[in-house]
Amino acid sequence: PQASQVVRMCEVSRASVNATGTEASDNFFKSCQEQLLVKDSETTAAIHHRYGGKLGAYKDSTFMDWIRDNNSSTEDFEKAVDLFVRSCAGYCVATYVMGVGDRHNDNIMVSKTGRYFHIDFGHFLGNFKYQFGIKRERAPFVLTPAMAAAMGGVKSEGFADFVRKS
Numbered sequence: 001p002q003a004s005q006v007v008r009m010c011e012v013s014r015a016s017v018n019a020t021g022t023e024a025s026d027n028f029f030k031s032c033q034e035q036l037l038v039k040d041s042e043t044t045a046a047i048h049h050r051y052g053g054k055l056g057a058y059k060d061s062t063f064m065d066w067i068r069d070n071n072s073s074t075e076d077f078e079k080a081v082d083l084f085v086r087s088c089a090g091y092c093v094a095t096y097v098m099g100v101g102d103r104h105n106d107n108i109m110v111s112k113t114g115r116y117f118h119i120d121f122g123h124f125l126g127n128f129k130y131q132f133g134i135k136r137e138r139a140p141f142v143l144t145p146a147m148a149a150a151m152g153g154v155k156s157e158g159f160a161d162f163v164r165k166s
Contacts, residue, residue, distance in 0.1 A: 040111055040112045040113070041109040041110060041111040041112065041115075041117075042066070042109060042110060043105060043107075043108065043109050043119075044063075044105040044108045044109065044110060045057075045105035047062050047063065047066045047110060048062045048105060048146070050062075050066075051065045051066065057105065057146075059146070060145045060146050060148075060149040061146070061149055062146050063084070063110060063146045063147060063149065063150035064146075064149055064150040066110060067080045067081060067084060067110075067114050067150060070112035070113075071112070071113070071114070079113070079114070080112075080113050080114030081114060081150065081151070081152075081158060082114070083113055083114035083115055084110070084114035084115070084116055084150055084151065085151050085158050085159075085161050085162045085165070086165060087114070087115045087116040087117060088116045088143075088147055088151070088162055088166075089162050089165035089166035090165075090166075091108075091116050091117060091118065091141075091142075092141040092142070092143060092166050093141075093166050095118060095141055095142070096141045100118060107119055108142070116147070
């Protein structure tokens with residue numbers, strides 16, 4: 001009950017700020033989602049920044065570093081990588097089928113246990129954002145080099161498992 005009240009409060013606040021025509025509501029709502037609803041997780045933007053600084057999004061090892069740092073035993077690490085592979089496969093299929101847009105690093109999170117998931121569903125069923133008349137979502141799904149690296153690389157059994165599951 002308490003969590004649903006917080007979500008409702010965030011939605012009402014977001015609607016109020018939206019009425020003013022500012023984008024502060026999006027940041028407020030994301031903050032609510034991240035801090036109150038999604039425990040033990042970080043946005044992929046935060047993970048990239050933590051493990052690679054300003055150019056972290058271009059570093060392939062960031063997700064693997066995150067998973068390794070949060071899963072110290074071999075068993076936990078292997079479970080986390082397996083969950084990462086399975087959740088990436090589900091993420092790719094689900095976001096493609098549902099037509100989820102706005103898939104940038106602040107809208108995607110990874111849990112400490114390896115789960116990869118989307119947090120902002122404001123643009124779905126083909127309702128994509130446009131900037132300067134250009135559709136921002138041009139790729140059917142997100143699959144970055146850092147995702148593939150966390151699976152063991154594109155020639156690994158983990159990546160082959162990802163392909164089979166998606």
